[in-house]
Amino acid sequence: xxxxxxxxxxxAEAALRLPRMVYxxxxxxxxxxxxxxxxxxxxxxxxxxxxxxxxxxxRDLSVELEGHRLEWPVIVAPMAFQQMACAEGEVATARASAxxxxxxxxxxxxxxxxxxxxxxxxxxxxxxxxxxxxxxVTMELVQRAERAGCxxxxxxxxxxxxxxxxxxxxxxxxxxxxxxxPNLGVDMRSTLGTSADMSSALAQFILHHWDAGxxxxxxxxxxxxxxxxxxxxxxxxxxxxxxxxEHGARGVIVSNHGGRxxxxxxxxxxxxxxxxxxxxxxxxxxxxxxxxxxxxxxxALALGAHAVLLGRPLLWGLATNGEQxxxxxxxxxxxxxxxxxxxAGVRSxxxxxxxxxx
Numbered sequence: 001x002x003x004x005x006x007x008x009x010x011x012a013e014a015a016l017r018l019p020r021m022v023y024x025x026x027x028x029x030x031x032x033x034x035x036x037x038x039x040x041x042x043x044x045x046x047x048x049x050x051x052x053x054x055x056x057x058x059r060d061l062s063v064e065l066e067g068h069r070l071e072w073p074v075i076v077a078p079m080a081f082q083q084m085a086c087a088e089g090e091v092a093t094a095r096a097s098a099x100x101x102x103x104x105x106x107x108x109x110x111x112x113x114x115x116x117x118x119x120x121x122x123x124x125x126x127x128x129x130x131x132x133x134x135x136x137v138t139m140e141l142v143q144r145a146e147r148a149g150c151x152x153x154x155x156x157x158x159x160x161x162x163x164x165x166x167x168x169x170x171x172x173x174x175x176x177x178x179x180x181x182p183n184l185g186v187d188m189r190s191t192l193g194t195s196a197d198m199s200s201a202l203a204q205f206i207l208h209h210w211d212a213g214x215x216x217x218x219x220x221x222x223x224x225x226x227x228x229x230x231x232x233x234x235x236x237x238x239x240x241x242x243x244x245x246e247h248g249a250r251g252v253i254v255s256n257h258g259g260r261x262x263x264x265x266x267x268x269x270x271x272x273x274x275x276x277x278x279x280x281x282x283x284x285x286x287x288x289x290x291x292x293x294x295x296x297x298x299x300a301l302a303l304g305a306h307a308v309l310l311g312r313p314l315l316w317g318l319a320t321n322g323e324q325x326x327x328x329x330x331x332x333x334x335x336x337x338x339x340x341x342x343x344a345g346v347r348s349x350x351x352x353x354x355x356x357x358x
Contacts, residue, residue, distance in 0.1 A: 001013060003328075004320070004328070004332070005332070006292075006293075006332060006336075007292045007293075007313040007316070007329060007332060007333060008292065010313055010316035010317055010320055010325070010328075010329055011027070011312070011313070011316045013316070013319075013320045014085075014315065014316035014317075014319035014320055015027075017319050017320060018084075018085065018319050020171060021171040021172070021173055021174075022084045022085070024167035024168065024170075024171055024173070025081075025084075025165075025167070025168055025171075025173050026079075026084075026085070026312060026315050027167075027312065028165050028166075028167035028168065028260070029165070029258065029259035029260050029263065030163035030164055030165055030166075030259060030260055030261055030262065030263040031163075031164055031166065031263035032263055033259065033263065034263050034264050035256060035259040035262070035263050035264055035265050035267065036258070036259030036260075036263075037259075038259075038267045039256065039258070039259050039267045039268065039269070039289040039290030040290040040292065041267075041290075042267035042268070042269035042270050042290065043269045043290055043291065043292075043293070043295075043296040043299060045269075046269060046299045046357055046358075047357070047358035048295065048298065048299065048302075048340075048344055048356055048357065048358065049355065049356055049357065049358045050343060050344040050345055050356070051344060051345025051346070051356075052345055053345075054345035054346075054347065055347075056341070056342040056345060056346070056347055058347065059338060059341050059342060059346075059347050059348065060347065060348045061073065061334070061337060061338060061341065061348070061349065062101075062348075062349075063306060063307055063349050065103070065124065065284065065306060065307055066124075066151070066152065066229060066250070066251075066284060067151070068103060068123070068124040068151070070101060070102060070103055070123075070124065070307065071100070071101025071102070072100075072101060072102065072334050072337055072338075073297060073301060073305075073306065073307035073308060073337075073349050074100075074102050074297060074307060074308055074309075074310050074330070074333065074334070074337070075097075075102055075103040075104065075105060075124065075286070075307055075308070075309050075310070076093055076096075076097045076102060076103070076104040076105065076309070076310060076311075076314055077105060077288050077309035077310060077311035077314075078105040078106060078107035078108075078128035078154065078156075078233075079107055079311055079312070079314070079315060080107050080108075080109030080110065081109060081110075081111055081175055081179060081181075082110065082111060082112075082315065082318060083111035083112070083179050084111075084175075084176070084179060085315045085318035085319040086318040086319060086322040086323075086325075087322075088112075088322065088323060089110070089111045089112050089318075090106060090107075090110045090111060090112040090117050091112050091116055091117055091120045092318060092322055092323035092326060093314055093318065093323075093326055094106075094117045094118075094120035094121040094125070095120050095121065095323050096314070096317070096323050096326035096327040096329075096330060097121060097123060097326075097330070098120070098121040098122060098123045099327055099330075100327065100330035100331065100334060101123075102123065102124075102330060103123050103124025103125065103126075104117075104121065104123070104124065104125055104126075105125075105126045105127070105128050105154050105309070106125060106126070106127050106128060106150070106183075107128050107183075108127075108128055108129050108130060108141070108183055108184060109181055109183075109184070110181070110182075110183055111179050111180055111181065111182075112182070113182045113183065114127060114144060114145055114148040114150065114183055115148045118148045118149045118150065124151065124152075125149070125150050125151065126150055126151065126152035126153065126154050126231070127141075127145035127148075127150040127152075127153055127154065127183075128153075128154040128155075128156055128233065129141055129142070129145075129153060129154070129155060129156070130155075130156055130159065130210045130211075131155070131210070131211050131214045131218050131222070132185065132186075132209050132210060132211060133208075133209060133210070133211045134186075134209070135221075137185040137186060137209075138185070138222075139225050140185060141183065141185050142222070142225055142226050142228075144183075145228070146226065146227070146228060150228065151228065151229075152228055152229050152230070152231060152250070153222070153226060153228050153229070153230045153231070154230075154231045154232075154233050154253065155219065155222060155230055155231070155232050155233065155249075156233045156234055156257075157214070157232055157233065157234040157235075158233075158234030158255070158256065158257050158261050158262075159206070159210065159234070159257065159261060160210075160211075160212035160213075160214070161203075161206065161207065161212055162202060162203040162206045162207075162261075163257070163260050163261035163262060163263070165260060168202075173202070175202075186209060216243055216247045217247075219232065219244065219247040219248060219249060220247050220248055223247075223248040229250035229251075230248065230249050230250060231249060231250055231251045231252065231253055231284065231286070232244040232249045232251075232252045232253065233252075233253035233255050234253070234255050234256070234257060235252045235253065235254055235255070235271075235275060236254060236255075236256055236265065236266050236268065236271040236275070237271070237274070237275070238274045238275050238277060238278025238279070239278065240252075241254075241275045241278055241279050241285075242278055242279070244283075245279065245282055245283050249283065250283060250284055251283040251284025251285060251286065252275065252279070252283065252284075252285060252286070253286045253287065253288065253309065254268045254271050254272050254275050254285070254286070254287040254288070254289075254305070255268060255287070255288045255289060255309075256268055256271075256289055258288070258289060258311055258312070259289070267289065267290065268287050268288065268289035268290070269287075269289070269290065269296075269299070269300075269303075272287050272300065272303045272304060272305060273303050273304065275304070276303060276304025276305070277304070279304075284306055285304055285305050285306055286305055286306060286307055286308065286309055287300050287303075287305045287308050287309070288308065288309035288310070288311060289311075291308050291309075291310055291311075292313065293333075293336055293340075294333060294334075294335070294336025294337035294338070294339060294340040295336070295340045296308070297333070297336075297337045297340070298337065298340040298341060298344060298346065298352055298356070299356075299357060301349050301352035302352045302353060302354055302355075302356040302357050303354065303357060304354070306349075310330075310333065313329045313333070314326050314329055314330075316329065317329035317330075344356060
């Protein structure tokens with residue numbers, strides 16, 4: 001195949017290579033997938049009021065984030081079951097993110113152990129988790145992440161129940177038995193048995209084990225059992241961002257779960273400004289959802305984010321060419337970010353200010 005020249009090319013190639021069930025699981029959204037589409041088009045709708053004659057001959061994309069130096073303001077988002085894209089799964093992603101001078105958030109639903117992923121990178125590695133009905137399971141996962149050397153916890157709060165993902169229902173989505181889920185804390189398959197209705201297996205697991213009754217008090221409880229900073233993922237409102245900070249979070253991630261939970265919710269490109277204005281510089285602010293171009297990263301920084309999370313394109317890179325594909329995805333986007341900075345008259349992330357957005 002011709003070498004992909006952008007992240008969209010990688011998705012098109014991955015769609016040809018992956019089994020339909022797997023591609024649709026990765027690519028799909030909730031219900032009519034309105035939010036899935038708008039998560040992309042909302043970035044496109046923002047316009048850049050660029051600067052000129054600013055001597056952009058030298059540019060520095062690096063950012064300091066919670067004691068880590070990233071060579072550019074992009075972190076790999078937490079994504080489940082990456083071995084369905086390539087054999088090395090999250091380990092390949094960790095190596096690719098380290099080579100790109102980036103960082104990574106590891107999903108609870110990963111196929112590779114926390115320990116093996118930590119061994120694959122010396123860069124930023126945070127662990128994403130949910131709060132279980134059995135608080136002991138949650139505590140064990142937190143302790144394991146600490147022992148493995150993770151330097152942050154990402155609490156996902158937008159999944160009290162699993163969104164209705166109709167592609168998965170039509171395909172009878174299930175995780176093939178050769179792909180483990182070693183960081184769940186409990187055995188998904190033994191919990192559910194061998195029901196023929198595997199299309200609802202993940203939803204049933206969540207219903208049985210993740211606590212739909214979590215509230216702000218549980219963020220305080222999580223603080224009480226760890227020394228790691230906690231970042232709350234799934235925020236789309238400024239008032240919720242303030243509550244997260246008031247209850248001890250180090251920062252928030254503006255996210256709508258990739259359009260996979262509540263359809264017609266607000267796109268993150270539109271939610272980010274409100275959250276940033278309410279936070280007023282308190283805490284770390286990250287954003288994900290629909291980022292596909294370097295201009296999207298520039299816009300996110302101008303709207304107040306310290307960095308962005310990149311999700312599905314890494315899966316397309318893995319599916320196309322394993323670790324090398326993931327590396328190339330990150331390299332393409334980094335080159336685009338650098339070019340966007342130069343053409344907008346921006347020499348560093350600190351110069352990506354709100355006046356750039358028309």
